[in-house]
Amino acid sequence: MKVTADRRRCMAAGHCAISAPTVFDHGEDGLVVVLDADPGEDAREAVETAEDLCPSRAIAVETAGTERVPAR
Amino acid sequence: MTTPIPTEDKRLFAYPQDRSCPWQPSSGYRELGERGPLHRVRLWDGKSIWMVTGHAQARRLLADPRMSADRSRDDFPAVLPRLDAPIFKPIAIIGFDPPVHDIHRRMLAPDFSLKQVRALRGSVEELTGKLVDDMLRKGPPAELIEDYALPIPSMVISELLGVPYDDHAFFEAKTVGLLQAKSAQDAEAAGRALWDYLDELITAKEREPGGEGVLSRLVGRVDEDGDLTREDLLRIALALLLGGHDTTSQMIALGVVTLLEHPHQLAALRADPGVLPAAVDELLRMVSVTDVSGVRVATEDIEIDGYVIRAGEGVLVSSSMTNRDPEVFPDPYRFDVHRAGGRNAASGRHHLTFGFGIHQCLGQNLARMELEVAFAVLFDRIPDLRLAVPLDGLPTRSGGTMQGVHTLPVEW
Ligand code: HEM
Ligand code: SF4
Numbered sequence A: 001m002k003v004t005a006d007r008r009r010c011m012a013a014g015h016c017a018i019s020a021p022t023v024f025d026h027g028e029d030g031l032v033v034v035l036d037a038d039p040g041e042d043a044r045e046a047v048e049t050a051e052d053l054c055p056s057r058a059i060a061v062e063t064a065g066t067e068r069v070p071a072r
Numbered sequence B: 001m002t003t004p005i006p007t008e009d010k011r012l013f014a015y016p017q018d019r020s021c022p023w024q025p026s027s028g029y030r031e032l033g034e035r036g037p038l039h040r041v042r043l044w045d046g047k048s049i050w051m052v053t054g055h056a057q058a059r060r061l062l063a064d065p066r067m068s069a070d071r072s073r074d075d076f077p078a079v080l081p082r083l084d085a086p087i088f089k090p091i092a093i094i095g096f097d098p099p100v101h102d103i104h105r106r107m108l109a110p111d112f113s114l115k116q117v118r119a120l121r122g123s124v125e126e127l128t129g130k131l132v133d134d135m136l137r138k139g140p141p142a143e144l145i146e147d148y149a150l151p152i153p154s155m156v157i158s159e160l161l162g163v164p165y166d167d168h169a170f171f172e173a174k175t176v177g178l179l180q181a182k183s184a185q186d187a188e189a190a191g192r193a194l195w196d197y198l199d200e201l202i203t204a205k206e207r208e209p210g211g212e213g214v215l216s217r218l219v220g221r222v223d224e225d226g227d228l229t230r231e232d233l234l235r236i237a238l239a240l241l242l243g244g245h246d247t248t249s250q251m252i253a254l255g256v257v258t259l260l261e262h263p264h265q266l267a268a269l270r271a272d273p274g275v276l277p278a279a280v281d282e283l284l285r286m287v288s289v290t291d292v293s294g295v296r297v298a299t300e301d302i303e304i305d306g307y308v309i310r311a312g313e314g315v316l317v318s319s320s321m322t323n324r325d326p327e328v329f330p331d332p333y334r335f336d337v338h339r340a341g342g343r344n345a346a347s348g349r350h351h352l353t354f355g356f357g358i359h360q361c362l363g364q365n366l367a368r369m370e371l372e373v374a375f376a377v378l379f380d381r382i383p384d385l386r387l388a389v390p391l392d393g394l395p396t397r398s399g400g401t402m403q404g405v406h407t408l409p410v411e412w
Helices: A015-019 A041-053 B027-035 B055-062 B100-112 B114-138 B144-149 B151-161 B165-179 B184-207 B214-219 B230-260 B263-271 B273-287 B364-381
Strands: A002-005 A024-026 A032-034 A059-062 B038-042 B048-052 B292-298 B302-304 B307-309 B314-318 B409-411
Touching: A002 A032, A015 A024, A015 A041, A041 A059, B027 B038, B048 B055, B055 B292, B055 B302, B055 B314, B100 B114, B100 B214, B100 B230, B114 B144, B114 B151, B114 B364, B144 B151, B144 B230, B144 B364, B151 B165, B151 B214, B151 B230, B151 B364, B165 B184, B165 B230, B184 B214, B184 B230, B214 B230, B230 B263, B230 B273, B230 B364, B263 B273, B263 B364, B273 B364
Parallel strands: B048 B314
Antiparallel strands: A002 A059, A024 A032, B038 B048, B292 B314, B302 B307
16 A cells, blocks of 8 residues: 655644554654555554544555556 | 524524533533534524534534634634634634644644654653642642642643743633633733733743743744744744643543543553553543634635535534534443544544644644543552542533633542
């Protein structure tokens, strides 16, 4: 699954790093940093919780099936 | 009999209504919530606005850029008389739309980030332990607001901002004066006293730059032609001082009352300290201490689930009721520290007690940490704590504003 976070939208609420600490963290400025942009399926529930809780709609999850992830 | 209110409006639900129980909304709100997600309600000044009780609709509206938080707009509703006071318009950050909102919020983000909050935890545990030592030394009964619930957030925000805690009696009294005022004049007087106090404090920091705390750091960034004027800084100082202690202290107080009145839930929390974070969010959901998640005005016509909010109409999101939307919280009136069950650690954060959208509470992680420490230390050190007066004898605050109790006598 492909995960992106838009730092221009982030308001540093911190839900993402609580929900999915292996995928999201925060920089010195308090704003979101993506640690793992392509986490395994076992992180799905955590990442979707982060996406759902993010108050400023900064997190996007590209789900396999709805969007074909290009081969690297 | 001759009121200026049109006949049609008299039939509207009158906002606000007092709680009959410290942690549950009035039965009037409950009936309203059962009727649907959006309602027209009548305010003190005869004007009517929308009140949102549906969780999904509230999230959509609070995240909608067509909803303005700009309190200086003529069409922004004053949902209580005190909010008509000039000091509230414009209140920093919370009362601004982008781009100014985002600029100021980002200036503060590093000071309120998760990392910063985690670094503060040890010192909060220490000060909380000392407060309990003092209570135990004096012996029962104790007044929990003055002895515990208020000093914790008050000391933390003073330290963080660089406001001398020695002045706490003054700024706490003026904050309550501002937030609980019955009239715009009283609110303005209390607000001006705080404003003048902070003005002097910032002048002192300007003379001696390089001090500790957020305000000293921001003094160095003031630029009259840039993103932070001196007046902006004063407004920010006021918002942080106000926002930082009354909310959290009343949340500690009402949280303690709620736990004491649900002994099985308190026992479950004691048995497994791992549920503490989830229990804090469940308490935040139940108590909905601010009663309101946010007030906005529509800048364009907005269609939502068959309702049309017209440009210029006010919208109030009820946290007490959106937090009891059965679509999201099954059996919503039940207090259950295990509500989040085995799901993700953060899933208890769906309540709207801290609002939603770009204005979602800046201090929420700080508040959560203070609450975790406050409940853990208190019930660990004083396991047989109990109310010293009957529940219905607690002097409670009125509806529509910061909920709470004026005093909280306890014994052990
Ligand atoms: C239990 C404690 C607290 C509760 C229930 C609470 C509640 C809220 C709510 C509902 C909002 C959103 C208002 C809106 O959208 O119009 C908010 C915003 C805000 N809160 Fe808190 N708050 C708490 C503690 C704190 C603390 C400790 C601080 C620290 C200084 C703080 C500072 C702020 C600020 C600056 C905003 C404005 C954020 C923005 O507009 O971007 N709050 N709070
Ligand atoms: S949840 Fe959203 S707003 Fe909060 S830190 Fe993460 S990306 Fe930023």
